[in-house]
Amino acid sequence: MKKKIKILIVDDEYAFCRSLKIFLEKIGFVPLIATNGEHALDIVKDEKPAIMTLDIRMPGLNGYDILQKVKRQDPDLFIIVITAIDVPNMEEMLEHSGAHALLHKPIDLQKLSDAIYGFVGHLL
């Protein structure tokens, strides 16, 4: 059951995507990688991941745009925003836009897994 859960990693930094992929594989998920917004939307459509980690500042479609589009495409998708941006009221703003969790870079993998397991537990 656990093995089937797909997590889409969206970040324009491939090195980060790769390292996160290693981690997610290690804890038993199926990670997918997208380094731009368009690619991410395609994967969401084709692979139907349950969870998405999302960077905000990216060239082309930014995280916020993706958030808007993805919410329409798959309202159940659990979205964890992982960003280096920190502005006041960011959490409320993202919540308002449909994100479920916010992690600031550099991330604590423990917190990420807590967020994921929190959602997965809710799924189960």
Added chain:
Amino acid sequence: MGSKILVVDNHPMVLKLIANLLEKGGHEVRTAEDGLSALDILKSYEPDIIFVDLVMPNISGEKLCRIIRNMPHLQGVFLVILSAIAAEEELDFAALGADACIAKGSMSNLARHVARVLELASPAGRQEKSREIIGLDEIATREITRELLSSRKHFEIILRNMSEGIFEFAPNRKIIFANPAAATLVGIPEEMLLGADFTEIFVDHSLEAVVALLNGPAESPRKISEEAPVLLNGRQVSLQFLPVASEGGASTIVIIHDVTNRKQAEEKIGEQNRFLNKLIESLPHPFFVVGAKGYQVVLANSSAQRQLAVLAECSNHGGQNEACKAPPPYAPFDRVQQDKNSCLMEYVEQGKDGQETTHEIHAHPIFDKKGKVTQIIEYRLDITERKKAEQALHDSKDALQKALDNLQVAQQVAIRQEKLASIGTLASGVAHEILNPLNIIGTLAQVMQLEKIPASMRKNLDEMLIQIKRATKITNSLRSFSHHHGFEVRMVDVHALFDKTAALLEHDLNLDNVRVERHYADDLPRIEADEDQLAQVFLNLVSNARDAMSLDPDDKRIIVETRSQDDGVEIRFSDTGGGIDPDAIGKIFDPFFTTKDPGRGTGLGLWIVYSIIENHCGTIRVESEKGKGARFVIFLPTHLPGRRECDPVDEK
């Protein structure tokens, strides 16, 4: 052969006696009763001997002698003086040019005396050059005659030394007397004047004038006045004719005044007066002179008569400045009298139409010899236009200064904001770029820790994560500096703040032809707010409005209205742009939402506005119809409650 003899005596008995005596002696005799007749005869008659009576009317014997002696054709004539006053007046007959002298006494002795003269007149007798007055021993001195002669002498001295020319002419206008001044005036010696026609000393118009006068009625006073003088030998003269009644008809004495110098002086004064008048008249400004007592106008140029109501009235009533009191103000006159010096004053005149005219009044004293102010000159300049220009200049200078002050304040605000903004931009940019690699390193380190690794390596990885946290903390603190530069609450004048902020964008707005209309409430209270943040709100709204109108070329206006409300102020920003799409209107305050071209909008502008208004416990809402512009309505409370006690923000 007898001699040719002329006898001149005004006494007919004497004349007849001598003529008879001589004719009996075989001489050719002609007689004349006065000097003038004698001179007539002498024009065509050359006698050998002339008997001349000393005391005669008209030309006296003395003068006749001198005239005869000056006649070239009579050089050789033997001249005999008949003197009735020989006993009373010592006579040097030789000095008169006479050759012999008979003292008139009794008629019985006369024949003997004439005989003695004939002796002396003979060629032999002429050699003798006798100085004796024939018959002097036979007469006695008469006191009355002596006195009369003495007084005549006085008159002669006076006449000789008078500066006026004196002529006397006979009824036939022949000159019988001319004093030295008269001769000098005419420029002809006395001897030549005597016997000449008086009128002939004049020429041309002067001659005509004199003849006309003399031909006129004798009763009227005959006079050629100074006012209309005649020309005499190039000089301007006045003439006074005085009739003198005597036996042989009335002769006339003429007194001649040389008025040339005076006339010339008058002419010069007249010329100067005309020059001064011209000068005064040429002044376009009112110029007049008043007496120091009572300030009656004594002179005014036509500009003064035209422009000053009082003077205009005076001259209209015909009384050309007479007893016309000067127009007010009198303060300059008082001052001039008090200071005995010129003074300059400004005077504002209230016209009948309510128009104010400002005059610059120049007043100058005129002193008498004792240094007392007798008259005052006033000269007025209408400086109304100049004053207006000065005021306008002053006002525009004030306005410029105010604009400059505003600009300087705005510039300071801008610099401060720009500084903060650039620090913020730099800090968040740098933070982002540092945090990303730290994130990758950290993630990799955590992934490595999941592997089975030696304890020493685990310890190293722990240390790496500690250092990553440390770097993160520093980066975040740098970034938070730009975000939380403080919330400084003070009392803010919304109007002043908006003006200051709009001034920052004024250049851009002008370039885009955007006008800012302000409808400010008079009673708008100051509010508690962070000035910098509120300025940011205005900046964002104005630049949004400008961008919204970039495509509309015709009417580009930003309208700012303020009004006072119960607990705060309402500020409305409207534009005349294309308005907001109904689809977008619900999202415009969302972060990262933008309708602008990529690279232009951040999508954060209105979100920041929203955040700031929220932080001030205020509300903002937007109203728009597509194509009819947009309006943002902001409410800000006068007093800020504790930040956490704000009511939820309106969201429309």
